[in-house]
Amino acid sequence: MCRGVPATWNGGMQPTPMRHATEHISGPVVTVRGLTKSYGGRVVVDNLDLHVGAGEIVGLIGANGAGKTTTVECLQGLRTPDSGVIRVLGLDPVKQADRLRLQVGSQLQSSGLPDRLRVTEAVDLFAGAHAQDRDRLLEQFGLGRLRRSPFAGLSGGERQRLFLVLALLNRPRLVILDELTQGLDPAARREVWSAVAQLRDEGTTVMLVTHELDEAEALCERVVAMRQGRVLDQGTPAELVARHAPGVTVRFGLPGAGGSAIRGELDRLPGVHRVSQERDQVAIEGAREAIAHVGAWLVASGHPVPVDLRVDIPDLESALLTLLDQSTDLPETRKVAS
Numbered sequence: 001m002c003r004g005v006p007a008t009w010n011g012g013m014q015p016t017p018m019r020h021a022t023e024h025i026s027g028p029v030v031t032v033r034g035l036t037k038s039y040g041g042r043v044v045v046d047n048l049d050l051h052v053g054a055g056e057i058v059g060l061i062g063a064n065g066a067g068k069t070t071t072v073e074c075l076q077g078l079r080t081p082d083s084g085v086i087r088v089l090g091l092d093p094v095k096q097a098d099r100l101r102l103q104v105g106s107q108l109q110s111s112g113l114p115d116r117l118r119v120t121e122a123v124d125l126f127a128g129a130h131a132q133d134r135d136r137l138l139e140q141f142g143l144g145r146l147r148r149s150p151f152a153g154l155s156g157g158e159r160q161r162l163f164l165v166l167a168l169l170n171r172p173r174l175v176i177l178d179e180l181t182q183g184l185d186p187a188a189r190r191e192v193w194s195a196v197a198q199l200r201d202e203g204t205t206v207m208l209v210t211h212e213l214d215e216a217e218a219l220c221e222r223v224v225a226m227r228q229g230r231v232l233d234q235g236t237p238a239e240l241v242a243r244h245a246p247g248v249t250v251r252f253g254l255p256g257a258g259g260s261a262i263r264g265e266l267d268r269l270p271g272v273h274r275v276s277q278e279r280d281q282v283a284i285e286g287a288r289e290a291i292a293h294v295g296a297w298l299v300a301s302g303h304p305v306p307v308d309l310r311v312d313i314p315d316l317e318s319a320l321l322t323l324l325d326q327s328t329d330l331p332e333t334r335k336v337a338s
């Protein structure tokens with residue numbers, strides 16, 4: 001869930017700092033220790049620790065209501081934590097909000113702009129002294145021909161792209177993107193992905209809140225999986241897959257190959273855990289190395305390589321599902337101690 005107005009965009013009210021690429025960032029961009037936030041006595045972020053280094057793209061993923069948006073809202077100073085310490089670029093997001101506003105760009109899903117505000121007017125309103133080339137940015141996000149369109153006339157995806165333009169306009173050092181590509185068509189989604197990859201190449205730190213796990217897998221160097229306000233696990237997408245969904249399945253049909261001899265041979269291959277066979281259809285479950293050994297066995301066996309040969313490799317979604325499933329024994333959401 002995303003709420004709020006684009007309060008952390010640099011609205012052009014104050015001078016924008018020099019280009020972030022030329023600034024020296026020492027230390028972490030985000031440090032969170034023991035963050036706790038509750039609503040109406042219900043703890044929704046529970047003693048959370050988080051660390052984001054300069055130039056990283058970190059994804060917050062997890063179940064609905066896990067506290068991801070609340071966490072990034074606290075980082076932006078839009079929510080005041082009950083307890084814990086937050087430093088963003090070394091600053092306190094609540095007490096030093098003015099200094100931080102110049103350096104953090106946000107794209108929030110449900111942000112709004114006045115209906116009659118035209119695209120160029122919105123860009124002018126938010127542009128600081130050192131803003132990027134506005135026309136180039138609008139073209140890059142496919143909004144060039146909509147320069148004169150009022151906000152109310154934009155489609156959901158176009159609004160989303162405009163918010164992204166506004167978030168990037170002033171070359172922020174940290175960009176927070178919540179549900180980045182929701183509502184975008186597949187081509188626009190890829191364009192936005194490449195824009196984020198470009199940000200990374202330029203050294204911008206990015207925090208991404210997303211349910212799109214292919215997006216997290218494509219863009220994030222590290223993902224933090226959350227449930228009930230707590231971090232369940234974190235690591236590179238590949239590490240989470242290896243830890244929580246390590247198995248693969250190789251399937252193929254081998255006409256006329258029935259019988260236990262083949263099963264026995266496959267069973268003995270390194271990495272194979274289980275072989276099942278139904279008529280001509282063979283399914284082999286095992287570790288990743290089993291893929292190579294089964295392939296080698298197939299070639300060496302002299303059978304033609306089966307046309308229906310298929311390998312199912314788990315992805316981040318499988319890993320997260322397992323992780324969420326395993327964590328159902330977490331204690332119920334905490335109530336604030338009275």
Ligand SMILES: Nc1ncnc2c1ncn2[C@@H]1O[C@H](COP(=O)(O)OP(=O)(O)OP(=O)(O)O)[C@@H](O)[C@H]1O
Binds near residue numbers: 002040063064
């Ligand atoms: N202003 C609020 N008042 C009361 N409860 C709130 C408020 N904002 C969020 N919550 C609740 O806090 C919990 C965490 O919400 P949050 O939006 O941070 O989770 P999320 O992980 O971003 O969820 P989603 O993936 O569904 O967007 C939810 O149960 C939500 O209903």
